[in-house]
Amino acid sequence: METNDNQIIIFDTTLRDGEQAPGCSMTLEEKLMVARQLERLRVDVIEAGFPIASPGDFESVREIGRTVAEPIVAGLARCVDRDIDRAAEAVADARNPRIHVFLATSKIHREHKLQMSRADVIGRAVEGVERAAQCVRDVEFSPEDAARTEPDFLRDVVEAVIEAGATTVNIPDTVGYAIPEQFSELIAMLKADVGNIDQAVISVHCHDDLGMAVANSLAALKAGARQVECAVNGLGERAGNCSLEEIVMAIRTRPDYFELTTGVDTHEIMSTSRLVANVTGVRVPPNKAIVGRNAFAHEAGVHQDGILKKKSTYEIMRPEDIGLEHGRLVLGKHSGRHAFRERLNELGIVLTPEQLDHAFAQFKTLADKKKQIYDEDIETLVRDEMEDVPAVFSLTDFHVTSGSSVTPTATVTIEVADDGVKTDAAIGDGPIDAVYRAINRITGLPCDLRDFEIRAITEGKDALGEVRIEVVSHDFIERGRAARTDIIEAGALAYLAAVNRLCQRVKREENRNVKDEL
Numbered sequence: 001m002e003t004n005d006n007q008i009i010i011f012d013t014t015l016r017d018g019e020q021a022p023g024c025s026m027t028l029e030e031k032l033m034v035a036r037q038l039e040r041l042r043v044d045v046i047e048a049g050f051p052i053a054s055p056g057d058f059e060s061v062r063e064i065g066r067t068v069a070e071p072i073v074a075g076l077a078r079c080v081d082r083d084i085d086r087a088a089e090a091v092a093d094a095r096n097p098r099i100h101v102f103l104a105t106s107k108i109h110r111e112h113k114l115q116m117s118r119a120d121v122i123g124r125a126v127e128g129v130e131r132a133a134q135c136v137r138d139v140e141f142s143p144e145d146a147a148r149t150e151p152d153f154l155r156d157v158v159e160a161v162i163e164a165g166a167t168t169v170n171i172p173d174t175v176g177y178a179i180p181e182q183f184s185e186l187i188a189m190l191k192a193d194v195g196n197i198d199q200a201v202i203s204v205h206c207h208d209d210l211g212m213a214v215a216n217s218l219a220a221l222k223a224g225a226r227q228v229e230c231a232v233n234g235l236g237e238r239a240g241n242c243s244l245e246e247i248v249m250a251i252r253t254r255p256d257y258f259e260l261t262t263g264v265d266t267h268e269i270m271s272t273s274r275l276v277a278n279v280t281g282v283r284v285p286p287n288k289a290i291v292g293r294n295a296f297a298h299e300a301g302v303h304q305d306g307i308l309k310k311k312s313t314y315e316i317m318r319p320e321d322i323g324l325e326h327g328r329l330v331l332g333k334h335s336g337r338h339a340f341r342e343r344l345n346e347l348g349i350v351l352t353p354e355q356l357d358h359a360f361a362q363f364k365t366l367a368d369k370k371k372q373i374y375d376e377d378i379e380t381l382v383r384d385e386m387e388d389v390p391a392v393f394s395l396t397d398f399h400v401t402s403g404s405s406v407t408p409t410a411t412v413t414i415e416v417a418d419d420g421v422k423t424d425a426a427i428g429d430g431p432i433d434a435v436y437r438a439i440n441r442i443t444g445l446p447c448d449l450r451d452f453e454i455r456a457i458t459e460g461k462d463a464l465g466e467v468r469i470e471v472v473s474h475d476f477i478e479r480g481r482a483a484r485t486d487i488i489e490a491g492a493l494a495y496l497a498a499v500n501r502l503c504q505r506v507k508r509e510e511n512r513n514v515k516d517e518l
Contacts, residue, residue: 065094079128176209
């Protein structure tokens with residue numbers, strides 16, 4: 001990738017490392033939606049997945065490569081022939097394909113995981129890069145756990161893989177062990193001691209186990225790295241990855257210190273953050289830098305006084321620069337289909353004609369209940385249309401009776417695929433518990449509720465309420481979510497979403513067992 005020496009390549013791994021975080025799995029449609037938004041954000045590289053990991057990952061990488069036009073699309077692979085061949089197949093249709101190969105290099109990994117010598121590791125790394133280079137011109141190599149690798153050995157590995165054809169060499173702090181000054185020195189050493197380092201871009205990929213992923217990444221950029229691997233909202237394994245929004249805004253806010261730039265359209269940051277939070281179900285903490293709801297809030301009297309006199313007294317960034325427009329009304333009950341579709345386009349959401357028809361009908365229903373409809377409402381509403389899970393059970397109607405001196409009772413009517421409409425009733429500890437017990441009676445699928453969370457999508461007493469749940473059945477754990485102005489209805493729909501996912505999962509497992517027997 002051609003870039004000037006001061007422009008940083010933003011490598012987004014939300015769809016690969018971010019999705020590996022517990023509970024963050026996405027459907028193909030959700031991944032495509034996020035990929036389109038990342039293109040609107042103007043990231044340089046999208047790491048779309050790990051093609052060998054599953055048929056779903058392979059399909060995601062392939063479809064993302066076919067969908068986005070500008071970003072490089074990367075597929076991850078171990079330094080194993082079948083991994084690399086699968087990654088090459090997945091990115092074959094991408095306009096700008098990259099294969100990202102990796103192999104652990106630290107002593108602890110060599111001795112306990114790989115059981116390989118230094119020479120064996122270098123040989124395997126070179127073979128992996130050479131095989132990938134036969135498939136694509138753009139090859140990235142990562143020495144996994146580089147931050148804990150002996151510096152002299154790391155230097156030898158980097159020099160060897162560049163000689164083999166790597167165009168980017170990524171230096172991962174895989175377990176978040178590094179300290180900024182130490183990490184900066186490591187990058188500076190590679191810049192000074194690797195003879196062919198000018199033939200490749202130095203990248204960094206830092207994890208946040210000690211809360212220093214962003215600090216380590218910025219220190220590396222200051223020392224000469226020119227690609228940073230990050231994820232929206234800092235999603236990722238364990239404590240997460242370096243946060244894309246924090247890296248980008250640090251560079252934008254402190255050009256006096258870093259003297260660097262990115263090609264990111266920062267006005268798309270909030271839309272991207274909200275979309276990723278919606279599709280993964282992982283809420284952004286209110287005190288999260290840049291995108292948390294308190295990031296631009298001022299409650300202390302002294303701060304409020306200063307802001308009123310001059311915003312820069314307590315704001316080093318403008319909310320508008322990240323696309324934050326508080327309380328912006330986008331649509332109402334009199335808005336038509338064209339306006340609705342245009343707003344979806346502005347939000348980077350693409351629906352099929354059938355999905356659009358159903359989403360618009362849902363929007364009109366919501367507009368009758370809610371005077372003001374915001375982007376967050378639309379994103380939450382439309383997200384449900386992106387589900388590709390077959391609806392074995394669909395909610396038709398429900399009625400609940402509850403009160404301080406009344407035993408909570410629920411009557412639920414559900415349409416069952418291939419089995420008509422069924423109605424049943426149950427009592428419970430509360431209205432939602434009664435609804436869930438009635439659903440269990442109809443579905444015949446006993447589920448234990450492990451987690452139940454409610455949050456308001458926007459402000460106001462008529463706000464959409466979103467319910468996120470986690471259930472266990474047949475040793476499977478599944479999640480469901482739904483949003484409605486009626487929180488009991490949202491709870492019922494979220495529960496059925498989880499049940500439908502469980503049905504699909506049980507069916508897949510049964511089919512797998514049959515194939516194994518054959």
